[in-house]
Amino acid sequence: MWQTLVRWFHKWTSPKWFYTLSKPLSFWLGWAATLLLVTALVWGLMFAPIERLQGNSYRIIFLHVPAAFLSQAIYAAIAVMGLIGLVWRIKLSFYAAKQCIPVGISMAVLALATGAIWGKPTWGTWWEWDARLTSMLVLLLLYLGLWALHNAMERPESGDRAAAILALVGVVNLPIIKFSVEWWNTLHQPATLKITEPPPMHPMMLTPLLLSILGFFLATAAWVLIRTRLEILERERKANWAREELNQMGKVE
């Protein structure tokens, strides 16, 4: 039993197997995500009750919170995958970590943009040098640094390892940055959803929000799987199986 499990896990770390095995996975994840997101957004934008103080403008929460949540989770995932790559020398881990970066950048940009749009009617300003906004901006800068480092390196293998080190240094730094900017200036309300307490939110609002977070999560997973497959094809293009695959796709070199 244990042996089968280990073998199954090892299969997943091989680029070739991952390429084949992840295809149905990303297909179903993508569809589940679409279904969840459509449900959550239709529910949230049309049927959830109006908020007492903010009126309808609060409805952007169904995009804003999931994007902010994912942008932080993806950075943590990049650091973990970088560590796995550095310690156990698993190439695939580096490939996935690299392809997480653009997804993370999109999430951080989406969180900042929706936050600005939300800030205008509620705070009366597009941008405020508030702690959470600033730390999200710093997170975006960290993401952009990772991407720039990947692109600057001539050998992609060195880019992988260098970016992993940078991501690890960044992940140690992130709590310090978060704490320091919080101490520096705070306007944003504290997080409403906490694991430790029951949420102070009406279930008609909370349910679509949770569905939306889950939908974003699955969509990110599907997106990263698809991007990682393309990365595998590019990096392993000298391998026979990858050449055959490229031939079938009509992309012969």
Add this chain to the structure above:
Amino acid sequence: MTMTAILARVLRRELQLAYRRRADLVNPLLFFLIVVTLFPIGVTPDLDKLAEMAAGVLWVAALLANLLSLDLLFRSDFEDGSLEQLLLASTPPTLLVLCKVIAHWLVTGLPLTLLSPVLSVMLALPAGAVPLLMLTLALGTLTLSLIGGVGAALTVGLRKGGLLLTVLIMPMFVPVIIFGTAAVQAAGDGLPWAGQLALLAAMALGALVLTPLATVAALRIAVGD
């Protein structure tokens, strides 16, 4: 040779090399002076307003001057091959790298700190805050050199690493500059500042312990290429 003797030699070599390239030594200081001069010209010559932002201006200028000099930290050693020897030596490379970074601080951070009282007069920083400004700059520039060392190591193999280094490392400098300026501003307003200083010292110590590990790992990538 004992390890202490080896480390002392590495430190001496670094200082000697720095002394022989005096132009590189002076440049960050000139840069510091020029950036600080530009602020009153660009923003306002009003001394009351300048006094309010003096701590921030001095800190930002010091940070930029430090960043400017970081690119040279490992470059010449990388180009002439002594970096490889450094990593192959039987002495732990983390300690050797730490020596190099401390030497870098001695020839950039420390002179910047010593120059800061003169510039703080030009920006009308309250006189009572000046000793604290020097203390925070001394601690802060050490942290900046240590964190910057990781960035310098990551970009040493690249031909145009300078600007990339800035992009990689600047976000990590945010906590240092926040607590550095906060301490000086608190002192200027007559508020307690010990907490901010303690946090700054804690960051310096944490960086002292952790960053050499990342720096060495990054240097190995550059040398391996």
